[in-house]
Amino acid sequence: MINKQNKRIVKSKVLALAFVAVFLFIRSDRAFSQTTEKPAEVKIMLDKPVGDMYPMWAWFGYDEPNYTYMKDGKKLLTELAALSPTPVYVRAHSLLVSGDGVAALKWGSTNAYTEDAKGNPIYNWKIVDSIFDTYIKRGMKPLAQIGFMPQALSTHPEPYKHSWKPGDPYSDILTGWAYPPKDYNKWAELVYQWVKHSVERYGKKEVESWYWEVWNEPNGYWKGTMEEFFKLYDYSADAVKRALPTAKIGGLNIAGTRSDNAQKWTNAFLQHCISGTNYATGKKGSPLDAFLFHAKGNPKLVDGVVRMDMSPQLKDISTGFKIASSYPETKNLSIIIGESDPEGCAACGMATNPQNAYRNGTMYSSYTAASFARKYLLADKYSVNFLGAVSWSFEFENQPWFYGFRDLATNGVDKPVLNVFRMFGKMSGKRVAVESSRMTPLDAIVENSVRGEQSEIGALASIDKKTAGIMLWNYHDLDQLGTPESVRVNISGISAKKVTLTHYTIDSQHSNSYEVWKKMGSPQNPTAEQIATLEKAGQLETVGNPQKLDVKASSLVINIVLPRQAVSLLKLDW
Known part of the structure; x- marks a missing residue:
């Protein structure tokens, strides 16, 4: 049986965790708002299949x-x-x-x-x-x-x-x-x-x-x-x-x-x-x-x-x-x-x-x-x-x-x-229609690759029985650093009231053994402990933990920050 004092302790811990969660959300939202004046707009239409x-x-x-x-x-x-x-x-x-x-x-x-x-x-x-x-x-x-x-x-x-x-x-x-x-x-x-x-x-x-x-x-x-x-x-x-x-x-x-x-x-x-x-x-x-x-x-x-x-x-x-x-x-x-x-x-x-x-x-x-x-x-x-x-x-x-x-x-x-x-490997079923305010048209990228002042923010998306995958990238032909970009992902056609979002990413901080190796001093004879660290860094990582999200009118808006040359996968499960 839980006494009143224990209840107060549990309640305090819950409030503290809630405060941390809100703080992290606000910090993430600030990062989103401070990256670029106008976010790239990406539309994912899960109810419009275009192929396998x-x-x-x-x-x-x-x-x-x-x-x-x-x-x-x-x-x-x-x-x-x-x-x-x-x-x-x-x-x-x-x-x-x-x-x-x-x-x-x-x-x-x-x-x-x-x-x-x-x-x-x-x-x-x-x-x-x-x-x-x-x-x-x-x-x-x-x-x-x-x-x-x-x-x-x-x-x-x-x-x-x-x-x-x-x-x-x-x-x-x-x-x-x-x-x-x-x-x-x-x-x-x-x-x-x-x-x-x-x-x-x-x-x-x-x-x-x-x-x-x-x-x-x-x-x-x-x-x-x-x-x-x-x-x-x-x-x-x-x-x-x-x-x-x-x-x-x-x-x-x-x-x-x-x-x-x-x-x-x-x-x-x-x-x-x-x-x-x-x-x-x-x-x-x-x-x-x-x-x-x-x-x-x-x-x-x-x-x-x-x-x-x-x-x-x-x-x-x-x-x-x-x-x-x-x-x-x-x-x-x-x-x-x-x-x-x-x-x-x-x-x-x-x-x-x-x-x-x-x-x-x-x-x-x-x-x-x-x-x-x-x-x-x-x-x-x-x-x-x-x-x-x-x-x-x-x-x-x-x-x-x-x-x-x-x-x-x-x-x-x-x-x-x-x-x-x-x-x-986490994408299956049908490919669905995508639109992006920053995605290079097919004929243009075939002819010229990505050479403009702006990088390309593109998407590929799929839907299966109770899962969807949205791959996003920020690509440019020139290997130069750029300001991380805010991306607003508008998802429609979701046939569920709640979804679990898992955000995987590859950037300088995630899924990147090379950056970890350089921070080690680029060793050519790494120790067993260093190798274990590198092996872990080479695996696909998530940004935070999976989140439960409410779906309203079959739609969802997800805001992310995408550095140049980064790739993200938004995995939805229901």
């Missing part, structure tokens, strides 16, 4: 396949698998390259194919299996790249392994693995045996859920002619289908899709698959279950400041979607952007490429949020069957802390950008 909130973001890839089963590689893959409600697809280069399986920058090997003294094939799936086992164990799916050329099959086997390092000419990586096979029948048998082995190891149903694709960037990573590439594709696709008729095969993962050269390659490839003479079978056309191409931005250093450029990447995507939709035979094909990134070299760090300084902080986060939102809009515009966009960003084992690689984690510590994907 499909997880096209849940695709990742990397050059170095041997990182897959290493310590930090396995840790990151576990985190990637956990952030998505549906299976994550993973793409890696060099799955058929000859070598000892030791990883290096822009290099990997599995030694899947060698030959004896008489030229007879020797297949060894040990390393390939260890890579795919790591995926399958986590419920992930391979976007299995058929490449590159084993040394014993290459028409130019020497030199084979390169020793490229950041700062070296990029062309140095193009060695014997980039050449056509000396025997297309042996190549086809290798592909057939690989797919057959995969079915035996993982089961028909599992392998049917994968995607297979031939090579990578044949307009750069291929030391043969266009017709020789089509021949390689035909032999590969035929081998895949012979091993598993229901397997899904695609191509061509062209680079620089918007360029005249890439468009020439792409149109010729699609026409070959539709009506050309198949090099392997002699029949008309070639199997094509998915169309793949690449999209990259182009950051530069201008007067010592990083200036991003989303326009080239979005133009690549527009071009790819437009080409796919121009053929009756391909307009409904699954489309995968095989690499989709702010620029083109993940292993080129800040030391040799200072324009890549965006990678550690929140600029990478806001760029990712703003660009992925436009991928949805471009798919809507061209009415294509957009399946996924592969972020070519993973991790690099045993490298300096925050070296400036394009990665999601450094030495097992998550970077801010990974938290954008955690936000995406």
Whole structure:
């Protein structure tokens, strides 16, 4: 039983807590009112769906396949698998390259194919299996790249392994693995045996859920002619289908899709698959279950400041979607952007490429949020069957802390950008209509990126059965600090009387291991205690605790403050 004195104590504590809550609210409201003279106005219409909130973001890839089963590689893959409600697809280069399986920058090997003294094939799936086992164990799916050329099959086997390092000419990586096979029948048998082995190891149903694709960037990573590439594709696709008729095969993962050269390659490839003479079978056309191409931005250093450029990447995507939709035979094909990134070299760090300084902080986060939102809009515009966009960003084992690689984690510590994907993982159901007084129109951002005096404050929103997600970002191409901005979010169409609001954010104070690391003094040999602190800082954080809010007339107004290059997710549950 509670006596009168205890009741007075409880009452006093409640009043004190109420005072603190009101004080914090007033302080937050003051911060909101003092940031800008006029807040950005964002309207979210939850009762106006515009399309599915499909997880096209849940695709990742990397050059170095041997990182897959290493310590930090396995840790990151576990985190990637956990952030998505549906299976994550993973793409890696060099799955058929000859070598000892030791990883290096822009290099990997599995030694899947060698030959004896008489030229007879020797297949060894040990390393390939260890890579795919790591995926399958986590419920992930391979976007299995058929490449590159084993040394014993290459028409130019020497030199084979390169020793490229950041700062070296990029062309140095193009060695014997980039050449056509000396025997297309042996190549086809290798592909057939690989797919057959995969079915035996993982089961028909599992392998049917994968995607297979031939090579990578044949307009750069291929030391043969266009017709020789089509021949390689035909032999590969035929081998895949012979091993598993229901397997899904695609191509061509062209680079620089918007360029005249890439468009020439792409149109010729699609026409070959539709009506050309198949090099392997002699029949008309070639199997094509998915169309793949690449999209990259182009950051530069201008007067010592990083200036991003989303326009080239979005133009690549527009071009790819437009080409796919121009053929009756391909307009409904699954489309995968095989690499989709702010620029083109993940292993080129800040030391040799200072324009890549965006990678550690929140600029990478806001760029990712703003660009992925436009991928949805471009798919809507061209009415294509957009399946996924592969972020070519993973991790690099045993490298300096925050070296400036394009990665999601450094030495097992998550970077801010990974938290954008955690936000995406909390959005599902249908995308809904959004309006913002500061959001760049689609055609304008495709043409010019975000170059005006003001930054962009944009939004992407979704609704599911009893939850809604509103992603907001404050983005500008220039990596410069700006005054934090007040944003008034007007939400309509809420089918509940009360909601719980959880506010997640990525800024200099939240979800940001990089800022914490710098405050530590940028240690290259952090202690175990420091690493634990960094790991915690790398997780997605909330602003305060979840709040219960009353909904009036199916509407709600939420005021937030959004610093430049920050990303927030307002999660409503009822």
